[in-house]
Amino acid sequence: GAVVSQHPSWVICKSGTSVKIECRSLDFQATTMFWYRQFPKQSLMLMATSNEGSKATYEQGVEKDKFLINHASLTLSTLTVTSAHPEDSSFYICSAISRGGLTDTQYFGPGTRLTVL
Amino acid sequence: AQSVTQLDSHVSVSEGTPVLLRCNYSSSYSPSLFWYVQHPNKGLQLLLKYTSAATLVKGINGFEAEFKKSETSFHLTKPSAHMSDAAEYFCVVSDLVSSASKIIFGSGTRLSIRP
16 A cells, blocks of 8 residues: 655654654655644544645644645655644644545555654 | 544454444535554554445455445444454545545544453
């Protein structure tokens, strides 16, 4: 199956700093990538939908200036958490949809655990 | 509008006995339905998907699910549970009509397997 990677797998940062998380589709071109947030023992919450070459569409309640998303190529999307605070600590997961697919099967990255001190 | 409801937050079964994880959905269009599994500290893995073909869908690791439009259900089953099946399971609904492909996750069901 299709492979999606995320880097880093975990990161610890100080409050007030910015953290960038990369999501890559390794063996297919992803026209659309999604960013999710998952709190402990909870389901995934969709944060934003990212289409290659255009601005991301954010879900209600997600601050676009805080969570900057860039999808500059068909294989890479980045999420930057700006001026991170402890409440931003969470598990961030990306997914990608294969271009030209007849279905909308998502392939998920392994996730990035962010801890803000 | 779409929604998905996983009826049980936690299911516990004995090893070797059947597994049933329940999922009900609502969708304005013909939905695509998925089951994903998440093992502790691991990424999400696709178990199976329904996309308007056969209503009985077979997935990996012996799991299968049946799409029942009249009941708006997509329950996940396995005839005989294995210890390695212990994980969190998510039912997901999305539609094929919108290019934005809205995707909704259920709240998850934690499956525990008793020896």
